[in-house]
Amino acid sequence: MSIQKNKRIPLLQHWTKRYLMTLVVGLIVIGIISALWIRHTTIENRIDLTRFMAEQTASQVLNLSESRTDLEGSPEINPQIREETHVFVVDPTGRTISPFNRPEGLYIRSFPTSILEYEEDVQVVDLTNEGDNYYVVKAPIEEQGIIFGWVLVLQKEEFVTSVEQEYSQLIMMLLSMAVLGWGAIYFQSRRLVAPIKYVSNGVRKIKEGTYQKMELSSDSIKEEEVYELVESFNEMSSRLEQLEETRTTLLAGVTHELKTPVTSISGLLQALDQGVVEGEEAKSFIKFSLKETEKLQTMVEDLLVFNSLAVDAIPMNKERLLVVNELKEAVTQWRASHTSCEVKHDISAEVEDLEVNLDIVRFQQIITNLLNNGLQAMAGRDSSVIVVRVRAQGKNVRVDVCDEGIGIPATEQEFIFERFFRGEGKKYQTRGLGLGLALSRMLAEGLGGSLALTSSDDVGSVFTLILPIAPDKDDN
Incomplete structure (x- = not known):
């Protein structure tokens, strides 16, 4: 049983899936970074708030104490403190003098002096030897540089670091962004896929001949x-x-x-x-x-x-020849069998000595086809004059064959170089296969040049043959 290795899936499904995966990965990365930032910011904010509380309490104790050297007689202060927060006033040795908020089951008669001597005002310690860590924030009760005691604010570590509510909000926000992002991606992908699918169906119909x-x-x-x-x-x-x-x-x-x-x-x-x-x-x-x-x-x-x-x-048998001489020769041979038409030359002096790599037979065939085309266009007109104009154009020689015919309808001009194409006005007057101009263009390209219809209206048409000038012999 063979397994198809390159299974094709719809473009909408393919790109929506890829975009969604990219979006999910991006949101996960953003979520992790945001969670770490929220945790850090939340802890910092809570510690700052606790530090402020400790400093305010120390100031109140100092103001209410009757003696600066003895805090025993200081009245208890009962500020509005959350249940998770425990405030203790201790003397310089760490002995508890007054608990402002004495929680059930937690009373510490004396704190280690290491807590009071610690340089930082925030530390995490196990005060109960039961594995429960507490954040301890201290603030000195001092006046004029003399420390009379300390205010210690205790909060369980799990309370300080608890950010479940913030995480819930973050998760809700990320999920909302994921849903909105998926919706936006899906509808935008549909908008882009619709024209591509349209073109694909059109190509399939063209392949079927429709x-x-x-x-x-x-x-x-x-x-x-x-x-x-x-x-x-x-x-x-x-x-x-x-x-x-x-x-x-x-x-x-x-x-x-x-x-x-x-x-x-x-x-x-x-x-x-x-x-x-x-x-x-x-x-x-x-x-x-x-x-x-x-x-x-x-x-x-x-x-x-x-x-x-x-x-x-x-094959093209090219020779280095004077383009003006070969052009005159081709016109002379054509006029020998078309005496009813007059051909005038308009040749600038600058091209008299210019050489072009030509296949004589193919070049004459191009000129003959253009002259025949001009003669057919002038059928039924009083004058039959074709002007062959030769000019230098950059590194090329430009040959314009200008007739005084009826011109080519605008709707047919883009098709005249198509093989077997014959215009409506020509097919009933002149016999042929409609290969003259298509063949002439291919011959011109074989010579390294180009052939195009420059202009056409009711007073005549101009066909332009461009051929590259042969490089100087010294360059070879």
Whole structure:
């Protein structure tokens, strides 16, 4: 029979138990320290009170005595003294002259002179030889430095050190603090556990394929970190739901895009095979088939290249090259097959001699994709001008590809670099798989740079390619 070593327990139970244990240990430590302090303070206070009583009684005896040399004739004084307190007046030799409060069963005719000669005014002694210790507080009956006798105040040790009532109050206070502390910990833990449990349930639903937004509102959360957790989860859930819907739609679109040329080729070849067309018309059908085959081949190659880049299977053959020269070469090659579009250069003098570590084929592929994207955005517009602007930016070269197209809707801008994503206005006008920008970004990152959409509105879009400048040869 196997025993589960790492048994999982609910977070609320786990932390409440730990907090409660910490609270109990803390209260026990506080209780011990408080008990010792209460005991010490109580004994000190009682001794101070007894000392005051002894001094007051000595003063009264001195004032009422008819003779300073003989206290025999001094009248008895009966102050209001507790039953646990015994007051004796003794002469300098320790002989009892007058007990102010004579308890039943306790009468001491003579006290040891050691008690009177003891330096401290408080001592604990066994006066009855029965194991009962008494606190003895003494005060001299003196005038002008002459001691006529002593006032001795006796209290049983168990009475002086008895603090049961104070301990009871301390225990009640600690128990009350424990209950209140446990309640506070429990409800605070519940408050913290609720959003975590909410996120956990949400993650479980996402794992099961459900992306619906949970009902917990982050506005009701006061803790900053918990608020950020719930808010981030809600945003993530919404984004995943949107992406999943987009991917489902785009998968259907990709399937359609691949199926369309295959269907066209199949229909054209069937017409040729069945002799439906002959002569020049048959030749045109063959040309159409070849054209559709090229489109299909291009889309399949894009898929293969993208998959290879996604797993870092395509090596980058980088060379130290002048970025401006390679950029002009890429634009020239593109314009050879797109004569309807004008491309203008805006290159600052400071970048003419800057070198960048480039893979020529991949760099040209990025520029070609950006130019194709700009041309498609300007479809149907009177002017077709793309401006390629090159500037130095710190230790990088910045290449801006600016078109005069219709722009990208704000709701689509955060998804344009997602694989297979195609905007609503583009999917019905231009055939493709929606891999161009995603592939271009991956190629840019492979070159050590980045690609981003800088701006986009109804007068055009700007895509920015950042590439690091090659270090000086002397630094190598």
